[in-house]
Structure formats: C-alpha cells, structure tokens
Amino acid sequence: MKETKIVEAIGNVDDKYIKEAVTYRAKKQKLHTGLMSFVAAAAVLFLVLGMGMFRNEVKANSVISIDINPSIEITVNKHDKVIAANALNEDAQIVLQGMDLKNVDLDIALNAIIGSLLKNGYLDEVYNVVNVCVENDDEERAGQLGDLVSGEISSLFDEKDLIGGVNTQLCTRDDENKKLADSYGVSVGKLNLAQEVSANLGISLDVAVA
Amino acid sequence: MLDEEIIELLFQRSEQALKELELKYGKICMQTSYNILGNRSDAEECVNDGYLGVWNAIPPTRPDPLITYVLRIVRNISLNRYHKNQAQKRNSSYDLAVEELADFIAAPESIESVLEAKELVSTIESFLDSLSTRDRVIFVRRYWFFDDYGQIAGRTGITEKNVSVRLTRLRKQLKDYLEERGNFL
Structure with missing residues (x-):
C-alpha cells in the first residue's frame, strides 16, 4: 500500500522523538474559581456557549462570548462554524479589526482571536485565566463544546508559550440577565461571574463587572 | 533497574536481564504491539520475539536509550507479523x-x-x-x-x-x- 511508505518513514524518525513521546505527560490544568480569576488575572478570557436564535438562512446553535477586557460574542451553528462575531465594547473592536470570521471553524476562529489578543496586549506572559462559560439546553452538547473550547485554548496557550488556566462552567441566560449584561457592555457569562464575585467579596456589582 | 544495569546483565548473558526488561518495558511493548495487531496472543508472541531480538543484539550493541531500541524491535516484528497475516481484520488501531x-x-x-x-x-x-x-x-x-x-x-x-x-x-x-x-x- 502506498500509505505504508509514509508509515515506514515515520517509523524511522530519530530516537529523540520516540523517547519524548514515551515520557511526555500533560501537566494538570488548574481550575480557578470565578473569584480567583477576577482577583488574580492579568487578563480574563471568557467564553460562553449559548442557545441562539434560529433564522431562515443560517441556523445558530450556540453563542460564544469571549470576555477579557475586550468582550466578544461569537455565534456558531451546529457544525461549530462561526456565523457572526460581534464586539461588545471598544477594546473588542480593536481585537476584531480586519477579521472576517464568518464560516470559519470555531477552532480556527479561536486561534485568530487569541493571536489578536496577544498582539494587542490583552494577554501577556505573566498569567492569564480563561473562563469558559457554556450555555446550551442540551447539557451533553454543552459539555462537549466546553471541553473542545477549553482544550483548544489550552493548546493555543501551549503553542504561544502563555501561562494560564481554564475555568469551565455552565451558564444560564435569561432575558433579564441579558438586559443587565447589555447595560454593562459585557457578556452574560461575565455578568454571571461578576455576580458571584460581588456576592463572595461583598462588593458592588458595578465594581465587580469593571 | 537502570538501563545500564540491564545492559550489563545482557553482556553477562544473565536471563535476569529479560525479566528486568519485561518489568520495566513490558507494558509499553505490549501496548505498541497490540495497537498494531489488535490481538493479545499475537502481541505477546511478538513482544517475546522482541526480547529475543534484544538478547541476540546485545552484546555487542550498547543502545542508548534502551527503551527506543527495544520498541523499534518490537514494532518492526509486529508490523511484519501484521503484513504476513493476510486474514487479519482491518480493525486494529494500526489500520x-x-x-x-x-x-x-x-x-x-x-x-x-x-x-x-x-x-x-x-x-x-x-x-x-x-x-x-x-x-x-x-x-x-x-x-x-x-x-x-x-x-x-x-x-x-x-x-x-x-x-x-x-x-x-x-x-x-x-x-x-x-x-x-x-x-x-
């Protein structure tokens, strides 16, 4: 078979690659609470996957909000392709400037966004915490998407030599929360987190969201 | 046991070397062979043949690292067995x-x-x-x-x-x- 040629060639690579693959074990990811992420983070990436609206031409399956100081909302369809990417504040406009993410695979979109965050100084080499907030009526699907996104972000951090942790949680969205989040110019996910911090630290929601 | 000690036992033609080899690398050898063949008994045979291959090659060779040397032997034996076995079903991880x-x-x-x-x-x-x-x-x-x-x-x-x-x-x-x-x- 022709494919055995490439398999044979891979089989003959140097010992150092084999040895590395024998000894490699992933470091455990730190899970951080919402409280710690607000207190300790230099930058917070906040990802929300949510149930979206169904339109005639394009069926939205999930809404992803990315919150650092920039706040970005991404809508994906059931095939994990981006339908729309919206900047929810001014910093996010800088991050998304010049990017056309429509019909792009979610993992590629994440790659582009992380790269832009890094380039524009919203992620640094000190420490970064990523909050992944998943919102979907189908809990199994939400869990799978959360795993996919957190895994992808971890890999990207690895590639770009960034240090950080990923915090995954299930979020809920209702109209009231959405209105409140809009009034602060943040995603529902970040609002959920801010509400938790506000309750834990006894500080006002205005301060927690800022 | 350290690789150097296992190699030294092989040089002394002590069968203890094979026991130590199996203790240290048996699991990974077995897993690699099984991934190719999808069959436990075939994999065991190939791993044992692999140990024999190591026994015959050392001395005079002093491989470093030992693990990759052993793995290559087991892998090659397993691949040969796979290709010879015409009736093998295409359901192993290798396939x-x-x-x-x-x-x-x-x-x-x-x-x-x-x-x-x-x-x-x-x-x-x-x-x-x-x-x-x-x-x-x-x-x-x-x-x-x-x-x-x-x-x-x-x-x-x-x-x-x-x-x-x-x-x-x-x-x-x-x-x-x-x-x-x-x-x-």
Whole structure:
C-alpha cells in the first residue's frame, strides 16, 4: 500500500522523538474559581456557549462570548462554524479589526482571536485565566463544546508559550440577565461571574463587572 | 533497574536481564504491539520475539536509550507479523492510523531509492521540529505507536474530540509541508 511508505518513514524518525513521546505527560490544568480569576488575572478570557436564535438562512446553535477586557460574542451553528462575531465594547473592536470570521471553524476562529489578543496586549506572559462559560439546553452538547473550547485554548496557550488556566462552567441566560449584561457592555457569562464575585467579596456589582 | 544495569546483565548473558526488561518495558511493548495487531496472543508472541531480538543484539550493541531500541524491535516484528497475516481484520488501531495517511503519496513510484526514503525521513523530522511539544507527541503517539484517540487524550490531557481535531490539522500541515518541499507531486 502506498500509505505504508509514509508509515515506514515515520517509523524511522530519530530516537529523540520516540523517547519524548514515551515520557511526555500533560501537566494538570488548574481550575480557578470565578473569584480567583477576577482577583488574580492579568487578563480574563471568557467564553460562553449559548442557545441562539434560529433564522431562515443560517441556523445558530450556540453563542460564544469571549470576555477579557475586550468582550466578544461569537455565534456558531451546529457544525461549530462561526456565523457572526460581534464586539461588545471598544477594546473588542480593536481585537476584531480586519477579521472576517464568518464560516470559519470555531477552532480556527479561536486561534485568530487569541493571536489578536496577544498582539494587542490583552494577554501577556505573566498569567492569564480563561473562563469558559457554556450555555446550551442540551447539557451533553454543552459539555462537549466546553471541553473542545477549553482544550483548544489550552493548546493555543501551549503553542504561544502563555501561562494560564481554564475555568469551565455552565451558564444560564435569561432575558433579564441579558438586559443587565447589555447595560454593562459585557457578556452574560461575565455578568454571571461578576455576580458571584460581588456576592463572595461583598462588593458592588458595578465594581465587580469593571 | 537502570538501563545500564540491564545492559550489563545482557553482556553477562544473565536471563535476569529479560525479566528486568519485561518489568520495566513490558507494558509499553505490549501496548505498541497490540495497537498494531489488535490481538493479545499475537502481541505477546511478538513482544517475546522482541526480547529475543534484544538478547541476540546485545552484546555487542550498547543502545542508548534502551527503551527506543527495544520498541523499534518490537514494532518492526509486529508490523511484519501484521503484513504476513493476510486474514487479519482491518480493525486494529494500526489500520485506522494507516488509513488516515492514505492520501499522502501521489504515486508509490515517486519514492524508489534509499536516498529518497532517507530524505523523506529527514523532512518528516524537520516537520516534527516545527511543532509544539504536545502536537509532536500527539503525532508520534498516533503514527509511531498507533495509540487510539482515548490513549492519546489520557496522555496529553485533552479530550478525544480535541485529539481528532488536532490530528486532522496535523495531517494537513504535514501534507502541505511535504508538497512545499517537493516530496510528493
């Protein structure tokens, strides 16, 4: 078979690659609470996957909000392709400037966004915490998407030599929360987190969201 | 027991060396062989043949590292057994891994000489060098060890779905890398 040629060639690579693959074990990811992420983070990436609206031409399956100081909302369809990417504040406009993410695979979109965050100084080499907030009526699907996104972000951090942790949680969205989040110019996910911090630290929601 | 001590026992022709070899590397040898053959008893035979191969090769060889030396012997024996076994069902992890690489070569005639084969190995090595550690490990575990996605996920701390996504991307990257360097036209 022709494919055995490439398999044979891979089989003959140097010992150092084999040895590395024998000894490699992933470091455990730190899970951080919402409280710690607000207190300790230099930058917070906040990802929300949510149930979206169904339109005639394009069926939205999930809404992803990315919150650092920039706040970005991404809508994906059931095939994990981006339908729309919206900047929810001014910093996010800088991050998304010049990017056309429509019909792009979610993992590629994440790659582009992380790269832009890094380039524009919203992620640094000190420490970064990523909050992944998943919102979907189908809990199994939400869990799978959360795993996919957190895994992808971890890999990207690895590639770009960034240090950080990923915090995954299930979020809920209702109209009231959405209105409140809009009034602060943040995603529902970040609002959920801010509400938790506000309750834990006894500080006002205005301060927690800022 | 340290590799050097095992090698010393082999030089002394002590059968204790084989016991120590099995204790230290038996599990990984068995897993690698099983990934290829999909059959436990065949894998056990190949691993035992592998130990015999090590016994016959050392001395005079003093391999360093020992683990990769042993693994290569076991892997090659297992691959030979696989190809000889015409009735083998295509359901081992090896089958699936090889099928993933099926669209890599334009025509078998394009690689004929030993020189071209060596150049291909060298190109693949430089491709591996261009990857992050995690991606390189994912690639090697899949296409050298023939680990399934679950095994790779457990080792690298990502989900099986993520392993699948990353391998798809890595295969594409390798294909582009080889085509840019004129290996496959």
